[in-house]
Amino acid sequence: MKLEKQPLEKFLKDPAPHIAAVLIFGPDEGMVHERAGLISRAILGDGNDPFRLSELTGDDIKADPARLIDEARAIAMMGGRRVVRVTRVSDTHEGAFASLLADQKDGAQCLTVIEAGDIGGKSSLKRLFENASNAGAIACYRDEAAALPALITQHLKAAGLEIDRDAVAYLAANLGGDRGITRAELDKLVLYMGPMLQGGGKKVSLEDAMANVGDLAAIGQDDLCAAIGLGDLKGLERQIERNLAETNEISLIRSVARHFMRLHQVAGRVAGGEGLESAMTGLRPPVFWKAAEGFKNQCRRWNVESIGQALLRLTEIEAEAMRQHQFADTLTRRGLMEIAAMARR
Structure with missing residues (x-):
């Protein structure tokens, strides 16, 4: 049963x-x-x-x-x-x-x-x-975005730590590919925070989270998302090989979808008359400072309508990959290339 x-x-x-x-x-x-x-x-x-x-x-x-x-x-x-x-x-x-x-x-x-x-x-x-x-x-499917915040909060609470809401959002966006790796990274964060203060626990800030969870496979996924957003087909080919060696196809597609949701959030604000810099500042978690310039360039290539088309295509790719599990690798590669080609247009 x-x-x-x-x-x-x-x-x-x-x-x-x-x-x-x-x-x-x-x-x-x-x-x-x-x-x-x-x-x-x-x-x-x-x-x-x-x-x-x-x-x-x-x-x-x-x-x-x-x-x-x-x-x-x-x-x-x-x-x-x-x-x-x-x-x-x-x-x-x-x-x-x-x-x-x-x-x-x-x-x-x-x-x-x-x-x-x-x-x-x-x-x-x-x-x-x-x-x-x-x-x-x-x-045992990979932790969904909705379940990750509770897992993160509970794990840190057991170690006597509290955590800021922004830090939870950042960790949820960068963890979840594998439960064992997620817990190992959270344990690394606990060690970084040091022993509990007398009379109460420490509070994990966004800066603490970014200092510890900045070098995971998630950064490789950021590079993949950037290649798609900029229409860099050669770079995307390399990143797909690297990421699929470590990450499940469905997890990778959802990571790209989360990236495009962030682009959509900024594009909507820009369409409403807000400046690009200001619109990016409102993102939570914030764009990692090393990736900020590349993110701006992506925002300049995409508008609300084209991002909506990309998100719809990502939904289709995920559904196809889940239906035809044996062809998930091929379907993912082809679909991500199609979206990168949209950026070039």
Whole structure:
């Protein structure tokens, strides 16, 4: 069965005893690993009792298919529910997991936690876990813009830090490609802020956030967005190669869309009679000072109408890439080139 929203939150804290195995999959590998860890700790606690935890890989199962069921049937020496964690699996392991679920139909003293990558919407392994009554399927997609501010605020609050609204907006715009990387960058920010002040926490300012999260892959995405906005086709070709090696296509398209929304905001103010400098000053988060001149040049190339056309095309590209997952790379490259060509016109 699918585990989403409230059932998911409950399951992460208290895995249901009738669930024999749970598949955690999706393009956000950091989130996949984080949720697998949460589920395991919910059963095992913070200790690493070797009699209650077994770890396998997809290669281990291929080499010895019977081992998966043997590990799931094993009983902990000191009692308690066991966990078997399996990593690096794909649709080729469907038969082994189908056998496991059939074997554990009447309940189990073990929960098998499986970590898979971006196996796709038509995955037979995904369907197996969604349709089985004693299994769970958890999708891990990259953090959406709407969810990121809460994640950022909660992570910093746990470290005793408050954060300015502008700083949250900046971090949300520059993080989110991978949950693990997001948390690592926030931990780096916590270290930068130093130990808590006596009697209360420090407050993260926009300047603090920009000083720490200015050298991520997001800067590479800024270079990509600038190449599109300026109609630099050769530069865009290089940036697409660099970014797609590190970033999911959908995440990249949405990053470009956010950039064009900022251009649209400035273009609307300029169309209303406001000066370009003044219109840019109102952006939150502000344009990074090193990129300000390039942003101005982009604003001079685009008007409200042409930006609207670009945003519409980006929506179409994203929909096409999600429908035809296997061609997402090609569709993204072609679509971004088309938008860059609009800047040249």
